[in-house]
Amino acid sequence: MTAHALGQELEQLAVSERAALVREIETSGAFGADPEWREAFGTVPRHLFVPYYYVGGARGYERRWGESPDPRARERWLRGAYEDVPLATRLRDGELLSSSSQPSLMAEMLAELRVGDGDRVLEVGAGTGYNAALLSYRLGDERVTTVDLDPEITESARRHLADAGYHPTVVTGDGARGVPERAPFDRIIATCELASVPRAWIAQCRPGARILTPLATGLLALTVGESGQAEGNFLHNPAYFVPLRGTDRRAPEPVALGGVPTRARENDLFRFLLALTRAALDPQEAYALWEREGRPGRDRYGVTVGGEQTWAWLDDPEGPYAWPLPGSSGPTLIGT
Template sequence: MGVHDTGIDELAAEARAALVAEIDAEGAWDEDPVWREAFARVPRHLFVPYYYVGVRGGYERRWGESPDPGARERWVRGAYADVPLATRLRDGELLSSSSQPSLMARMLVALRVAEGDRVLEVGAGTGYNAALLAHRLGDDDLVTTVDLEPEITESAARHLAAAGHHPVVVTGDGARGVPERAPFDRIIATCALPTVPGAWLAQCRPGARILTPLATGLLALTVRHDGHAEGRFLPAAAYFVPLRGAGGGRPAAVSLAGLPAGAGEQETFRFLLALTRGVLDPRDAYGLWEREGGPGRERYGVTVGGAHAWAWLDDPEGPYAWPLP
């Protein structure tokens, strides 16, 4: 049955409630149930006026202003599916997306936001994550979100305003942070980086928490009083669009030649490869991975100090430690 424009909000509310129930059932908010209300209240469809879904041979565009009521219904239902949504493509390459809501929920819980925290989000995307943060904190001015592309920040600001939020939206290189809005109590990145930028630490208060995708995992760091930071990876896998700008870029492929058949299909081995790319020979990485019993992400961590950053297995002092770029 087609839906008239007057029915879109009702349909969205119904679809949003179903999404919240689905994420709830996974236990994503168990450690911080306050986030449940943010997801129940912030309308994701306002942040994805159009998006692309994969079809045979490419992508199909779904659009909230389609003249076809059935197409509008598919758009609004799809906006509340627990999947990432491709929002910007260029020459067939994905430039920006709205992350999977259940992953966003887990990341926001892992960020451990407290009342009054000043938060920097690196990777504005659609603006949806910044809206969730602003709703949770109850103060738009506590939230800053940054993205390199002016067209992304302009549309994010429009979406945020439509949803009734006005956090500070900055156009710039996220690897450099936003010094004029510092100091921050929390930094969350929604794009993958090859290392942890020193600028972030310089813009953090002591005790601040940084949550960022790195390799194919999520790293949670605590910033110490001396400007160093250290922390471990969360257990779950996470795949994000790479950061664009001076601190980003797509990593080169790693050759699996000479490794046992099926080695590349081992998810935790691929994580170790991504983490030690360009430092550890893939054959040495495989030997280590096998000796250590195929360690999960939670056994790895990162230390950042001065101009240096290094990843490690089990212990920051080694014996297994590798420099990051």
């Protein structure tokens, strides 16, 4: 599906729907940290990156695609491509493998990435290629690299990007290992969930680089220091992404919540703390901490990556509450 394959009426509809999406994102405040992203979202045609997608319903997933012989179906596909919702783009045995993220969340993440002219950016999780296209529009093809483990995903992302007129570097590989041949990077943005922060990313960054990654249902913003240590806080908002796929990355075991009140079990902020402390605290200890500290929001937590240790903390990396992330020998929580 290329721009030329659309009829004139659908082309005009795409322009108006794209403008409406930009207005919706702007109203949400997602462009707040960097309003220059408004132009990229108003220019890059999202529909070219989702030639088909799946919409969940009572009878399972409905496939919408841009080459349906039914003109009404094509219009539904196009309008859906510009709704401010995530779109499932790849399924296997009922499991979601890849998606196009909610545009307002993408806008917020890109704004919080705080890119500058000349920055070199690595995106981990190529998805449909849409995010890489937005980065290429802003920074230029030569400064953008996107990586994904699945060759089918990278091939389709490369094709979508070419159809839209963008040609960043698309790499097939394990995103947790970065892309050393394209380093050093000034910014790294991940669009998939991880259990911890890969040290390879930090090694491939310049001092002062910014890393934005989903972690424990939050968005973590790290700054890389001169010594190779990285540190930073979570943003305030929740974020749910498809997990990074690769070797030795298993789904976490479920935790027993006996003794934890129902109001806490159902609270998003408590469940964030559970995910963040899974390697160090049992749910009852996490609940005691959560209540004692006033049910803190995500932005009171942070992460430090230094040497062989990676640890999360509440309020202060040198404060009384710190615990290791999975796979790390970081400090043990104290002050309980």
